[in-house]
Amino acid sequence: GNSVTQMEGPVTLSEEAFLTINCTYTATGYPSLFWYVQYPGEGLQLLLKATKADDKGSNKGFEATYRKETTSFHLEKGSVQVSDSAVYFCALTRYSGNTPLVFGKGTRLSVIA
């Protein structure tokens, strides 16, 4: 079945450090890939997405590239801020009617000043 594996957290970085959160997936066919962010006490917000191989999703300085050859969708940001502290979830879906998003376990990021 479809599954998502992302790096274990927590990840603690100093402000302005470079961020990478690894995500790999297993799926039949060609899923769409997503990164969601969850701030403390809140629901999920879509951060970025990519729907086909070699697509790059980007938003708020975050980027991720859909790599079919390595089945990966790693999240990166060149310079993190304290306000980026949150839990980040990698997810995939086949976008077919009743097929829900499948989430990774989440990676907690803490950015310290």
Next chain:
Amino acid sequence: GAVVSQHPSWVICKSGTSVKIECRSLDFQATTMFWYRQFPKQSLMLMATSNEGSKATYEQGVEKDKFLINHASLTLSTLTVTSAHPEDSSFYICSARGFQQGRSNQPQHFGDGTRLSIL
């Protein structure tokens, strides 16, 4: 953009109480709704999928008599936790997917979640 409203955002109640959580799509018709449960510091676990006007499909291990899901209209789904007990305390998140003629790639939109605490 598409908005999903989930209500209430926080519930504290006594053991044995039944609690209803509403999920509304405000500016689109949600043909499919998903209910997730999230334990502290863990990922989202899919509980059930519902389509408007039909019975929900529950994931393995989710008690359908415990978690009643109703999707009576294209803009509203409800989750009722019946006779709630402390072990039902969790963060519940709904998600809705719309339908657009001729376009299959409709995304899931999420509500802000409901934090349920059973004393």
